[in-house]
Amino acid sequence: MRWAKRILQNLVLLSSLTIAVVLISVAFAVYLWQSTDAGRLPAKTAVVLHAINNNLVTLDIDVRPPRIVSGGGGGSPLLREDLYVPVVGDVQVPVRIYRPQGEGPYPIIMYYHGGAFMEGYGSIETHDNIVRSLASRTESVVISVGYRVAPEHIFPAAVEDSYAALQWAERNAGSFNGDPDTISVAGDSAGGNIATVMTLMARDREGPEITSQVLFYPLTTFQDVDLRSREIYDSGYYLLSRQVMYRARDLYTPEEMMWSNPYTSPLQADNLSDLPPALIITAEFDPLRDEGEAYAKRLFESGVHVRATRYRGVMHGFVSFYEVMQSGRYGLQEASSFLRQAHGGVLQESPYQLQVRQSPQGIDRVREQAEAFAIAAYLLGRTGADLLTP
Incomplete structure (x- = not known):
């Protein structure tokens, strides 16, 4: 029986060596992926970006992270309705409404999706996870607006559609148990631009009155402004490139005089x-x-x-990854808390300063690290050792 015992010992040793090699390979891969020209990334950010940039997950669009897994924000089940609303002339645009079950009236949040103002880069569908989660976390009616985009529809089609949808929501609030006196706007990237432009248009056109605005990493100017972040993170590796930004400007605002309009470049508004x-x-x-x-x-x-809050260690569009990135969950929680306070009339003013939120710490950091290595191991196992190249 000594030979059987020796074989068993050798198998255990071989298994241990195999596991050690796998762990070292995974650790080495993650280390390489964390190293970028613009700085060292947290493990989870590095793994997610590597998967996206190497086409290891299905991308819906180029400038917004894909829906990796499905999920909501907890709370009671929501009612969903898809319909079309009139905007300009005979034109109608799609909207998707998520609302709590009950009589309400519930606060209304108009959500404007990102996507560089261009066809194929963003839609109601690509941003459905954020919309559902905001509705659940804030106990609000959230209306996602499918405004028209370039190249077929240039400025001001997108903002006029969005404003018409805002007016429609106020007029028809009773049909979906919404409160017409409590309307906020929110959006990400290009949608963040549209969301804040809605506040300008509502002010300039005397309504509807807007309660608050939430802007996730908004584009705020089409002008050629000297901005350091545009220089050092413009490669596209961080999910938005200078090439895409220039293409969006050329298609959405083809005439240079449009770039100084406050409804395209609110940063330069008088x-x-x-x-x-x-x-x-x-x-x-x-x-x-x-x-x-x-x-x-x-x-x-x-x-x-x-x-204003800057989240450390994450990339453009990170809130869309709330299902797999803790920082995305933090961002969604912060936005939901702000909206609930605004809707309840309990926002407390404080001296302005930019808050910098660090990467997850403590148990959240341990969980992020473990999940990052697990995802990396899966990717390596699925595609082979060629992923070791940065």
Whole structure:
């Protein structure tokens, strides 16, 4: 029986060596993926970006992270309705409504999806997870607007559609148990631009009155402004490239005079006073970071109550990854809390300063690291050792 015992020992040793080699390979791969020209990334961010940039997950669009897994924000089940609403002339655009079950009336949030203002880069479908989660977390009616996009429809089609949908929501609030006196706007990237433009249009056109605005990493200017983040994170590796930004500008605003319009470039608007309280969330590794933060400062200087938070260690579009990235969950939680406070009339003003939120710490950091290595092991096992190249 000694030979059997020896074979068993050898098998255990071989298994241990195999596991050790796998762990070392995974650790080495993650280490390589964390190293970028713009700085060292947290493990989870590095793994997610590597998977996307090497086409290891299905992308819906180029500038927004894909829906990796499905999920909501907890709470009671929501009612969903898809319909079309009239905007300009005989034109109708799609909207998707998520609302709590019950009589309400519930606060209304108009959500404007990102996607560089261009066909094929974003839609109601690609941003469905954020919309559902906001509705669940805020106990609000959330209306996602499918505004028209370039190249077929240039400025101002997108903002006029979005404003018409805002007016429609106010007029028809009773049909979906919404409160017409409590309407907020929210959006990400290009949708963040549209969301804040809605506050300008509502002010300039005398309504509807907007309670608050939440802007996730918004584009705030089409002009050629010297912004450091546009220079150092413009490669596209962080999910938004200079090439895409220029293409969006050429297609959405083909005439240079459009770039200075306050409804395209609110950062350079002459008048930003009398706008609703704002929460602006930016990402460290994002070409739009600096203009979002500059816009927050301009709002504050114009007398608007502003909260601004930069999330460390994450990229453009990170909130869309809330199902797999803790920082995305933090961002969604912050936005939901801000909206609940605004809707309840309990927002407390405080001196403005940019808050910098660190990467997950403590148990959340341990969980992020473990999940990052697990995902990396899966990717390596599925595609082979060629993934070791950065």
